[in-house]
Amino acid sequence: MLRRGAWMKLRTRLLIFSSVFLVLLPWFGFHFTEKVEQSLLQGQEEAQSMVASAIATVLNGYTGLFDIDEDALYVYPVKQLIDVDGYDEDWQSLAQRFTDYADGVFSLLLTDRDDYLYVYIKVRDDDIIYRNPRYVPLDSSDHVRLEYLDKDNRRHRLVVLAEAQGRGSVYEVKDDWRYWLTGKNVNAVYAFWRETQRGYDVELRLPRKWLEPNRRLSISVVNVFSDNERYPDTVLATHSSDYSALNPLLFQSSEISNVIKNLSESDSRICVIDKYRRVRAAIGGQQIQIPLCTNIDKVKDALVDRALSGETQVTRLQQGDETLIVAAHPVFNDVDRGAEIIGAVLVSKNSRQVLALQRDTLKEIAYAAIGIFLLAFISLLFFSSWLAFRINRLKNQAASLVDDSGRFVQNITLIDNLADDRSGDELGELSRSFSSLLDKLNRYTSFLETVPRMLRHEILNPVNTISMSLQKVNEMYPSSSREAATASNAVMQLQLIVSSLTEAANIDEALAQDDVETIDIAALLTEYVENSQLKHPQAKLCYSGSNRGVYIEANDIRIVQLLDKIKDNALDFSQPETEICFQLDVNHSGFVHIHIKNEGETIPQSQLDILFQGMVSHRAEKTGQPHLGIGLYVAHRIARFHQGELKIANREDIQGVVVSLILPGLADTTKKLNE
Amino acid sequence: MIQTIAIVEDDRDQRHYYAEALRAHGYEVSEYEDREQAIAAFEQALPELAILDIALKTDVGGGYEVCRYLQQRDATLPVIFLTSRGDELDKIYGLQLGAWDYQTKPVSLEFLIVRIESFLQIKQLNSNAVAVKGEDANQRFGDLKINSRAMVCHWKDQEVNLTPTEFSLLQAMLDAAHETGQGVSVDDLIKATRQGIVEENTISTHILHIRKKFKKIDTDFQCIKTRYGLGYQWMCS
Missing domain, CATH: 1.10.10.10 (Winged helix-like DNA-binding domain superfamily/Winged helix DNA-binding domain)
Structure with a gap:
């Protein structure tokens, strides 16, 4: 029987198929989480949009909060302490925020901390003219002017000047900027003057309360013509055309912050910008690392553009590995729709949380999938092993009932003990139908086996009658003795057929009663061939092999019976004048091989395998003996009885047939051979 | 002295042939076709020799039973089984019952008569004590x-x-x-x-x-x- 590869086995196939489907499980999980992520992000977008909208709605109408000119001076909040020493190290975090004025002649940075407003001014000047105390007018040297409104809307004018590098002097002056009011240094304002490669830097601080509540401040840098001609040459100011106007100070709006404070979340950043794109308030979400409204600054972004043109907008910004969701909503000066836009609200939130959620879900799905996979794998393995075991058991049981010649091993009257016959599934059904099939087959086989015996009984009685009638006829009519003899001969043949059939049918039972003993097969063969030559003088028999000392466990009479069958067959098929050779070998594994070779007709390949199955004969011509092929069947059974094997093949060297009898030798065969 | 031979055989033709042949050789032959008939007759008188078929109509082992009966009555009585059942086991069983011979059909009448003659002779010799x-x-x-x-x-x-x-x-x-x-x-x-x-x-x-x-x-x-x-x-x- 052909054996397919192991991959074809039930268990393997089941596992491969199921694995393919099980692998799809995590894949579906992954796609599912992707969908979940998208919908979560979408949900977040909507939520953020609503927050933006809500904040914007709250801020609608707070016109005053946004009503600040474009030329305002920005006051950046700063975290570290500022040491007023003329060096800008303390300002490093804001280094990019310096604003240039007068084509870069001076640049300015303002910050507030605690109760002071700090100002850092970098001036380009290749000829610094310090104050000479001999000159009374305060505008006789390079200096910085500060002008602000107090709470009573009165203007105050301060000049900052120095006689050398170091702490500068601060005087309040009259509106001509030339003469002091009191002659006293304004100690509340601390200033430091330091020369730089480009010119000089002035760092100063003044109390914030002076500026409240108007928050108006202008800063000018004044350069005198020369040391000899000490009068102001250029006055460069932060305010543009209208000399009398003061710049509004733009602080982070605590009012707006207060309004939105309650709406903020720690993980989201809310910033409010005015129509000049300046961030007026930014709270929450300190961990969000993006340039968008991290500090008060002009926000330049398409998103802001759209919000300021009245659109509600949600965008996702990719920031490294992270995705930032930014929602923007315009703020109107009135609650009514269609009113003027005064600013916008931006709500930014990191999608990290969503992604973390997705990652967790993915992890859970992965674990669950692995768990399910393992569980399914194990149960499938178990199930398929179990199925395979049951099928194998059934197969083995069924196979064990029948021997290799297709006969039932035991005389079973009813086969009802196959495995799984009580099981309700398909295998149980298979087992039951197998049982009933085998049962029917067994009954049929039993019937067939009893046929020869019945036949013998049924045929021999009439044969006996015929035989006796013929004897009678012979006595009564001696003249017809020839006819009677022919008839007797026919009767004899009939009897031979019947007895051959009975012999074949009963061979196994008969063999079972035979004893085996240690015999010298070499001596037996030598003698057998010699005697057979005497018996068949017309044939040419030869023997090659040892003459003694090859021992086997056997029943010698049965072995001779077997040899007779094969010898008769060989004689029938041999060409005249050719040799029939008996050959005895002992191979390394201790098996005794007896080959009987003849020359003559070969056997068609298709018949070689079935030749021992009984009732098969390939004899072409009649030889006067009944030929049913039973001889070879009996020989085969005798070989099996001796745990041996009988093989028949066509010879490869010349045309002819070789029959090989392989018998297990005794363990000490070779030893005895060598003795 | 005319010797009586009993034939128990269900097949009428075969029975007649045996009987005819034996009568031709001077024996007195009594024919029975089943066990009951045979045993009923044997109750009256025992034959000198019995030829038995094993299967008698539907009585599968009828011949064995008749043999058993006869051996109980007279252990020296020669019994010949003449049967179509040629299996070794049947043969052994028959001989164990005390039968003298077990012949499978078809049988040569000539040989059968020689056999019967020698059995009767042996029987006589045995019964006439060792000395004879x-x-x-x-x-x-x-x-x-x-x-x-x-x-x-x-x-x-x-x-x-x-x-x-x-x-x-x-x-x-x-x-x-x-x-x-x-x-x-x-x-x-x-x-x-x-x-x-x-x-x-x-x-x-x-x-x-x-x-x-x-x-x-x-x-x-x-x-x-x-x-x-x-x-x-x-x-x-």
Whole structure:
């Protein structure tokens, strides 16, 4: 029987198929989480949009909060302490925020901390003219002017000047900027003057309360013509055309912050910008690392553009590995729709949380999938092993009932003990139908086996009658003795057929009663061939092999019976004048091989395998003996009885047939051979 | 004295042939077709010899029962089974019941009559006490002592219970050994059984039985040699 590869086995196939489907499980999980992520992000977008909208709605109408000119001076909040020493190290975090004025002649940075407003001014000047105390007018040297409104809307004018590098002097002056009011240094304002490669830097601080509540401040840098001609040459100011106007100070709006404070979340950043794109308030979400409204600054972004043109907008910004969701909503000066836009609200939130959620879900799905996979794998393995075991058991049981010649091993009257016959599934059904099939087959086989015996009984009685009638006829009519003899001969043949059939049918039972003993097969063969030559003088028999000392466990009479069958067959098929050779070998594994070779007709390949199955004969011509092929069947059974094997093949060297009898030798065969 | 032979056989034609042939040889023959009929008659009078078929109509083992009955009545009564059941087991069973012979059909009438004659003779000899046993019929071959007329054989002074067929085979081997010192071919042994059709295989079975019976008495019995490819030889070292 052909054996397919192991991959074809039930268990393997089941596992491969199921694995393919099980692998799809995590894949579906992954796609599912992707969908979940998208919908979560979408949900977040909507939520953020609503927050933006809500904040914007709250801020609608707070016109005053946004009503600040474009030329305002920005006051950046700063975290570290500022040491007023003329060096800008303390300002490093804001280094990019310096604003240039007068084509870069001076640049300015303002910050507030605690109760002071700090100002850092970098001036380009290749000829610094310090104050000479001999000159009374305060505008006789390079200096910085500060002008602000107090709470009573009165203007105050301060000049900052120095006689050398170091702490500068601060005087309040009259509106001509030339003469002091009191002659006293304004100690509340601390200033430091330091020369730089480009010119000089002035760092100063003044109390914030002076500026409240108007928050108006202008800063000018004044350069005198020369040391000899000490009068102001250029006055460069932060305010543009209208000399009398003061710049509004733009602080982070605590009012707006207060309004939105309650709406903020720690993980989201809310910033409010005015129509000049300046961030007026930014709270929450300190961990969000993006340039968008991290500090008060002009926000330049398409998103802001759209919000300021009245659109509600949600965008996702990719920031490294992270995705930032930014929602923007315009703020109107009135609650009514269609009113003027005064600013916008931006709500930014990191999608990290969503992604973390997705990652967790993915992890859970992965674990669950692995768990399910393992569980399914194990149960499938178990199930398929179990199925395979049951099928194998059934197969083995069924196979064990029948021997290799297709006969039932035991005389079973009813086969009802196959495995799984009580099981309700398909295998149980298979087992039951197998049982009933085998049962029917067994009954049929039993019937067939009893046929020869019945036949013998049924045929021999009439044969006996015929035989006796013929004897009678012979006595009564001696003249017809020839006819009677022919008839007797026919009767004899009939009897031979019947007895051959009975012999074949009963061979196994008969063999079972035979004893085996240690015999010298070499001596037996030598003698057998010699005697057979005497018996068949017309044939040419030869023997090659040892003459003694090859021992086997056997029943010698049965072995001779077997040899007779094969010898008769060989004689029938041999060409005249050719040799029939008996050959005895002992191979390394201790098996005794007896080959009987003849020359003559070969056997068609298709018949070689079935030749021992009984009732098969390939004899072409009649030889006067009944030929049913039973001889070879009996020989085969005798070989099996001796745990041996009988093989028949066509010879490869010349045309002819070789029959090989392989018998297990005794363990000490070779030893005895060598003795 | 006319000797009575009983034939128990369900087949009318065969029964008639046997009866006719036996009557022609001067025997008185009583015919029965089943067990009941036969036993009813045997209750009245026993025959000198009985020929039994085993299967009697639907009575599968009827012949055995009749044999058992007869052996109970007279253990020396010769019983010949004449049957179509040629299986070894049937044969052994029949002989164990005390039958003298077991012949498978078809049978030669001529041979059957010779057989019956010799059985009746042996019966008479046996019943006429040991002294009558003709010494002339006694032969000795080493440890073996046989009386060919009584078909009795002793090995080392113990009787070997051979059937007449087995005895004939032994006799043939002994004769050959005595005359030529050679073995007997299977073909010659077949002739010696004086039966219609005998196969080589049957001869080997008989030889096996003979060997077994000797070995029962003497486990070292080795005198019947197989002349492989030829036949068998009585050869005692």
